[in-house]
Structure formats: structure tokens, C-alpha cells
Amino acid sequence: MTAAKRRIALISPADEARTVLADYLTSAGFDVHACDELEVPSSFGALVVIGGPRTSTERLLAGVRTWIKLTKIQRIVVLTSRPTAWRDLLATHGERLTVLPAPVFGWDLVDALRATEPTRPRGA
Amino acid sequence: MTRRTALPTVVLEPMMASPVMRSFDRILRAVAGKNVTVTFVGESGSGKEVMARRLHDLSARRTGPFVPINCAAIPATLFESELFGHERGAFTGASERGLGKVEMAAGGTLFLDEVAEMPLALQPKLLRFLETHRFMRVGGIKKLDVDVRVVLATLRPLEDEVRAGRFREDLYYRIHGITLAVPPLRERRRDIPGLIDAFIAQLSAVHDCAPPRLTRRVRATLIAHDWPGNVRQLRNVIELVTILRSEKTVRLQDLPPGFTRPASAAAADGSPFAIDLEQSLAQIVDRVIDHVIALEQGSLPRAARRLGVSLRTLQRRRRA
Numbered sequence: 371m372t373a374a375k376r377r378i379a380l381i382s383p384a385d386e387a388r389t390v391l392a393d394y395l396t397s398a399g400f401d402v403h404a405c406d407e408l409e410v411p412s413s414f415g416a417l418v419v420i421g422g423p424r425t426s427t428e429r430l431l432a433g434v435r436t437w438i439k440l441t442k443i444q445r446i447v448v449l450t451s452r453p454t455a456w457r458d459l460l461a462t463h464g465e466r467l468t469v470l471p472a473p474v475f476g477w478d479l480v481d482a483l484r485a486t487e488p489t490r491p492r493g494a
Numbered sequence: 495m496t497r498r499t500a501l502p503t504v505v506l507e508p509m510m511a512s513p514v515m516r517s518f519d520r521i522l523r524a525v526a527g528k529n530v531t532v533t534f535v536g537e538s539g540s541g542k543e544v545m546a547r548r549l550h551d552l553s554a555r556r557t558g559p560f561v562p563i564n565c566a567a568i569p570a571t572l573f574e575s576e577l578f579g580h581e582r583g584a585f586t587g588a589s590e591r592g593l594g595k596v597e598m599a600a601g602g603t604l605f606l607d608e609v610a611e612m613p614l615a616l617q618p619k620l621l622r623f624l625e626t627h628r629f630m631r632v633g634g635i636k637k638l639d640v641d642v643r644v645v646l647a648t649l650r651p652l653e654d655e656v657r658a659g660r661f662r663e664d665l666y667y668r669i670h671g672i673t674l675a676v677p678p679l680r681e682r683r684r685d686i687p688g689l690i691d692a693f694i695a696q697l698s699a700v701h702d703c704a705p706p707r708l709t710r711r712v713r714a715t716l717i718a719h720d721w722p723g724n725v726r727q728l729r730n731v732i733e734l735v736t737i738l739r740s741e742k743t744v745r746l747q748d749l750p751p752g753f754t755r756p757a758s759a760a761a762a763d764g765s766p767f768a769i770d771l772e773q774s775l776a777q778i779v780d781r782v783i784d785h786v787i788a789l790e791q792g793s794l795p796r797a798a799r800r801l802g803v804s805l806r807t808l809q810r811r812r813r814a
Contacts, residue, residue, distance in 0.1 A: 391504050399557030420504075449504065451695070454702040471699035473503040473692055477547050477560065484559065 378483060379414045380404040383422035391420075391476065398480045408437075416445040416483050427455045438463050447482045449474060508544050509689050512682035513780050519548075521674060526552035531624070531669050533609075534647040536676030539726030542647040543607060545676055550603040555643055558602025563595045566611035573616050575632045578623075584633025596629055599642045609646040609669075610655045614662070621665045644669075679721040679728060683784045684812065686717045689725060693732040701733075703740035712744050714792040715753055717784075783811060 378400045382388045392404045395418070403414070417437065421430050427450065434446055438459075447468045448456060456469040468482040510519050525532060526549050534542040543562060550560045568576050575584070579594030595604060606612070612620065623629045624644060628637045646669055648655075655661035679686065690708065698705040708716075721727055731753070735744045746753070773781070783801070790796040798808040 387503070390506065394504075394506055397556060398551075451699045452702070453699055471696055473505050473696055475508075475544075475547070476504050476506045477551060479504060481560075 377401045377403070377414050378416045378418060379408055380418045380420075381406070381408050382418075382420035383425070385422075388420075391479075394476045395480070395483075398476075400483065412441045412443070414443060416447065417443060418447045418449070418479060418483070420449045427452050431455065431459065434467070435459060438466060445483060445485065447479060449479070503695075505692065508541065508548055509685040509692070511688055512677075512684035513777065514677045515682050515685060518545075518674070518677065522549055523552055525549070525672055525674075527554060529643075531671035532645050533652070533669060533671070533673045534645070534676050535651055535673055536647070536649070537678045537722075537724055538649055539724035540676045540678050541725050542676050543605065545674070546603070546605045546607075546645045546647060549645060550605075550643075553603070553643070555602050559599055560603050560605065561595050561599035562605040562607060564607045566608040570613040570615070573613055574619065577616070578619070578629045578631055580632035581634045584631070588633070591631070594629075594631065596623065596640055596642060597638070600640050601642070603643045603645055606644065606646045608648060610648045610650060610652060610661055614660065617662045617665045621662065621668055624665075624668050679724045680719075683717050683788075684780075686728065687713065689728055690716060690732060693729050694736060697729075697733050697736040698740070701737055701740075703736065706735050706739040706741065707743045708735075709743060709745065710792045712746055712749065714788055714790075715746060715749065717792065718788040719753060779811070783808065 376399060378395065380388065380392055380395065380402050382391075382404070384404075384406055388404055392402045395402045408417070419430060419434060421427065430448070430450075434448065437443060437446065444466060445468065446466060447470065449470050449472050450456065451472050453469045453471045456467070460467055460469055468485065470478055470482060507519075508515075510516050522545065532546075532549060534545055536542045546562070547560055550556060563576065565573075575588075575592065575594065577594050578596055580588050580592045582588060582591050606620075619629075627641065628639050630637050651673075652661055652666050652670075656663050656666045690713065694705045694708075716728070716731070723730070731750060734750065735748055739748055783797070786800050787794065787797045790800060794808055795805050798805040801808065803811075
């Protein structure tokens, strides 16, 4: 995993759960930048997006759609209790977008983030 | 449709409300950082892969990959290539060099599920790999090194497989490091309420439906059930009622056949309460408490009255 790919943004309302999750992802080898919102995410290898109870899914969808369009981020992982709302975006950008229905194990997030890492045999 | 407003959650450790699972987790924590082969033995659906993943998460290898392979699901003819990879032209259809699970797991953990199902002919190669951590791709001429921890799981104790001639004795002794028995769900009933809630939340999200409501009687029935298919079976039952009773109350008759007897009846006459004197006093007390709670259909105040203790004492004991 390159340094750029290790660097991820965790976009979620600030609370204790976010801190705990950021620590978990850090222990799994990621350089985690936790924030409420993200204007320019291009310096990250991947994004983890978790909506809060007052976050509208439509707003999250619009944000992710913009990031997909304007950046070359390889992986955006969305954790949501409304995965079906993301069906259309997944159909067109499934190679960069992963949608996980909450609740999930932390390692499911880690696996989704690592899914784009190239695994080539030595000497290939 | 009613939307759920609860914050989506990330679960960082498996459900471990029951004393037996808390003890199990203490052992996992103790062995996670040690360089020993761990074999999980447990019934189907009891969560062996979840425990293997937990072991990986607790170890220093958590920054590396966790690669599972189900030995029962791979045809014998493809097994070696699946495990060790292959060189270009190694066999018909091998148009490119292929990476095996062993290489994919470099720096992390390779989890061999249902290892007893591994073809007998391949077992010497696995033994050699475990001893040297070196392997050769199918069709290759060069030995490659890899740093990987191997964790195994089996439904049945491997001793039985050795006796039956289906598992090599030398391989058995090589992997006979630490064997951990994953408790079946019926021995960790205190985890069931939390698992029910987690599955309802996740499956109502997956199926885009409002969660169903479970009556106390249904909850008590689910807690008292013996779950031969363990956590996987519980998940399937919750999936069924989530789809069929979305936004409605789940009644006893909505559960699949076999669940229709009230918990109190099942606890009272279906499964006579017996004490296993091999268990510790604390474990026996926990079993008595769980049994009485099932008898009282999940009501803690009534269970406390029946046991002759205060509600607070009962709650404290359940948290212990």
C-alpha cells in the first residue's frame, strides 16, 4: 500500500464513535483524517463516509457524486442504513464505490478500503 | 415508509455479553500476539471465521491482509493452484501467472476454513509450507518465501479425521498448536438479544424495509431456542421475519416451524434443566439465571422475584 493510498478521510459527525473508529482504522495501518465535512478530498487515497442521524441521504449522495466526478479517488466507502438509495450510483461507479449496510464489523470497512490495492505476484 | 434514524454503526468486536464468550476473548487476546498456530473447532455457523478475524485484528498482523479460504468449496484439482498460485502455461487455461492465497496473505493471516476437507494428496505440501514458510507455484521452479500466519478451523475435532484416515497424522501434529472450541449459540444465550438487534438493523437496511417489532414472548422464545445452526440460523430467522413482518409486530406464529412453543414451555418441559458439575460455580449460576429469565419470557423483574434476589442484584450479576 503506498503512502497516498494509506491516507484516508473519515467523514462523519464528530462524536465518540468516530474517534474510536479512527483509532481502529489507524491501528489497521491507515493514516486517518477525521472530519465533519470535506471540501477538497483529492489528497486522499480513499474516503469513508458515514451519515449521522440528521444527515440527509440525498445530501450525502450529492457530495459523493461530486467527489467521484471531480477527483480520481480510487475508493469511496459509504456506511448507511439506506443502501438501496445508492443503487443507481453503484450501478455506474461500482468500481470506485462500496456501499455497506450498517451495522458492519470494522474489518468489513478495512477490507473495502483495501479492495483496490494491487496484488501482483512477485516478478510479474 | 418509516425511516430509521439511528446512527449507522461500526462494530469493532463480536457480541460477547455472555461469560463464556468473554472468557474466550481473553484467550484470544492472550494468543493473538504469539507465534503459534491456532485451530478453531466449532459447530457450523458458530462464528469460527469471525473469531479468526478477531484473532487477526488483535495481532500485530492487523495491518496486513486477512485471506480466508474454504477448503470444502474448492475442487481437488484446483486446490494447489488456489493455495499456491500458478505460473503461466502451468495448465490448460493458465494464460497468465496467478496469485495463490498464500501470497495474497503475505504479511497477514491465511485462514484455512474446514481444513479437514483438504484433499489428502495436498496435505504433504501444506505440511512442508507450514514447516518452512516456502512454497512453489504450480508449474514453477523457484521456491518463494512468505511471511504469513496460518489459522485453521474445523467442524469436527481433527483427531477423529486422523483416526478415520482422512487427515495426515504428521500434519495434525504440526498444526496442533492451540485448539480453541468456539461455543455454540445455545451456550452463549446472553449474546442472543444483541445479535437479534444487530441483525434486525442490518437486514432491514439490506432489504430496505422498516424493522419489525419483536414481542417479549418472541424474544424469550428465540433466547430459549437451541439453535443447531447457531448464529447463521439465527440470522436466517431474523431475515425471514424482517422481510415478512416489516414495520409490524412479530408474533410467535410468524416464526418458522419448531419455534412455535412458548419459551416457558420449552424451558420447563422441553429441555430439562441439568447442572454440569464440570462447570465452575459462576458458570452454573449464569446458567440458572438464563434459564429462569427464559422461564419468565425475558422479564428481568419477574426472574428476580422467582430467584429471590433484587432486580439490581440480578442486573449486576448479568453484567459481571
